[in-house]
Amino acid sequence: MAREIIINSTPNETRVAVLENNSLSEIFLERAKNKGIAGNIYKGKVVKVLPGMQSAFIDIGHERAAFLHAGDLYIDDSENFSLLEDRIAEVEDLDLENGNKVYVPIEDLIQEGQEIIVQVAKEPIGQKGARLTTHITIPGRYLVLMPSYNHVGISRKIEDDGERERLKNILLNIKPANVGLIARTVCENSSEEDLKADLNYLLKTWEKVSAKSKEPGAPKLIYEELDLLFRTVRDLANDEVRKIIVDTKADYLRIKSFVKEYLSNNHISIELYENDMPIFDYYNIEIEISRLLERRVWLKSGGYIVIDQTEALTVIDVNTGKFVGKRNFDETILKTNIEAAKEIAWQMRLRNLGGIIIVDFIDMEKEEHREKVLQTLLQEMKKDRAKASVVNISPLGLFEITRKRVQDSLNKMLTEPCPYCDGRGVVKSKLTICYDILREIRRIAPYFTNRKIFVEAHPDVADIILNNERENIDDIEMMFQLSIEIKPNSRYHIEHYEVIPLEKA
Structure with a gap:
């Protein structure tokens, strides 16, 4: 599958779009004023222990205290790998042997006022603070380092048994004592030299983190995850990616340098976009982002799906719409549901829907039809980098899906509660409108030199x-x-504005 990565970078916002066969498949956003903290490691201070909830609040230097559950506390003599697997499921599907779970009350593990090394597992979402873990992991290009575990794991997405065995033997050979390693999907068919180089980089990084953690004072940041630009290259630049196109020279040079230093034997073409038309307009991405804020998504057949997000879950409803079919009622429903299953898997990736997702397909009388729709959905979900699965189909035919949620959905990032309808709907945020205006000015500016542009908002x-x-x-x-x-x-x-070029400056 041919893939391209398109990067739109400004001083205040970085946007990354992934195109598969010229169609938008994923979109990522990072703003300078609201930079994500997932993956960061902090030296925090315990401010409150809640035995009744088996959890604690940790001060990591942010406005809201972060949340640490007892199950996310590392215990030296435990073999609790299931929690570790859950912690880094967003990085790779692991293949670690589950050990015995050890239960120790949280009040016996930490006390108020204690300093503790923690890593952010989930961004603050809605009214919830960041979720923390003490199962520290540091991802590299090919490997993930687990300083507290003496085990190796292989991504489940590497399916060839011979390759899995080869990688496992390499990891066992190069792994230092008392650390664990995970082979990421991208390291399939990589040489031992590449894995060693990545391991050395991770070990040096961990040495710096360890040294900084011993310095006095808390709370403080002791390791910051790479910014979106470098995470994109590290995590997404695989053999399927043909080129990376970026629209600013500074970031173009940064990516070139990063690739040269960390991505040996990489044949991805890195290009600087120099057209006057904004890069997301040129690749028709801007209009796709606007569509991602709409509730209704039309299917090619004439049917449609409706996506509604709530605090607790996302509900997706499937409808035949204008599609009336050609043969019989059952075949019409089956075709609509199969088409919807493909679109739903696609939309979950595009919109970064997480948590519990309930899909109400059109009722199907035949069991074989329900099975076809299920298999279609499962097959399409395999393309998702985030961990997602169908966990249940209710007696009413509702499909219950879970998808790993690490940060807010795209809708939550681009919108805020609408002041005109008492929170029942959403409009674009003021900051998003601001950036829309700046992009519109930048779009027309090359054609109106020595003129005046009037903006009303x-x-x-x-x-x-x-x-x-x-x-x-x-x-x-x-x-x-x-x-x-x-x-x-x-x-x-709030969403209305005018950008008007005038005759004279």
């Missing part, structure tokens, strides 16, 4: 541009020799 949006993005505006004015005027209009809807 909601006062809250105008304030963000004038107070927080003044430097960005100045850069555009200098680059294209034009002037930009921002005017607030209190009569405007």
Whole structure:
């Protein structure tokens, strides 16, 4: 499957799109003002232990205290690998032998005021603080280092038995004592030299983390996960990726340097995009992102699915819509459901839907039809990097799916509760509108040099541009020799704005 990675980078936001056969399959977003913390390692301080909930709150230096469950505490004499498997399921599907679970009350493990080394397993989501673990893992290009475990694991996505055995023997040969290693999917057919080089990098990183953890003072950050740009190259740049295209020269050079240093024998083409048209417009990604905020998704046959997200779960409803079929009622329903199953698996990846997902397919009378739909869904879900599975089909025909949730869905990241409908719906956030306006200015600026661009927007949006993005505006004015005027209009809807080029500056 031919894949391309398209990167749109600005000082305030990085967006990464993955195209499969020229169709958008995944989208990632990271903003400078709201950078993710999953994977970061902190020296934290226990602020409260809750025996009744077998959990504790840990101060890691952020506004909200983070959450640590007893099951996420490492115990030296335990063989509890199932929790470790869950902790890094977002990195790879593991193949570790499950040992005996050991239960120790949390009040016997940690006390208030104690300093503790923790890693963020899940981003803060909604009103919940970050979830922590003491099962520390550090991912590299080919391997994941587990400093507290003396075991090896192989990604389940490597299916060839001979290759699994080869990799296991290499890991056992190169692994130092008292650390564990996981072979990631991307290391399939890699040489022992490549794995050794990656291991050396991980060991040096862990030495720095260990040294910093011994320095006095808490809370403090002692290891920061790579930013989105480098995570993309590290985790997504496999043999299926033909090229990486980035629209800023600085990040183009950073990626080139990173690939040269860490991705030996990599034949991916890295290109600098230099067209005046914004890169996401050129590849038709911008319009796809807008569609991802819509509830209704139309199927090619004329049917559609409706996606509703709540705090607890996501509900997806399948409908025949305008599709009336050609043969009989059962065949019409089967075709709609199979098409919907493919689209649902695709949408889960695109929208980064996580947690519990309930799918209400159109009722099917025949058991063989239900089995066909299930197999289609399972087959399409295999393409998902996140751990996802169908755990149950209810007597009413509802499909219950679970998908690993590490951060907010794309919808939650791009929108906020609507002030016009008392929270019953959503609109784009003020920051998103701000960046939409900046992109629109950048889109038309090359055609209006020595002219003036007039921008009218909601006062809250105008304030963000004038107070927080003044430097960005100045850069555009200098680059294209034009002037930009921002005017607030209190009569405007929060999403409404005008960007108008004038005759004279």
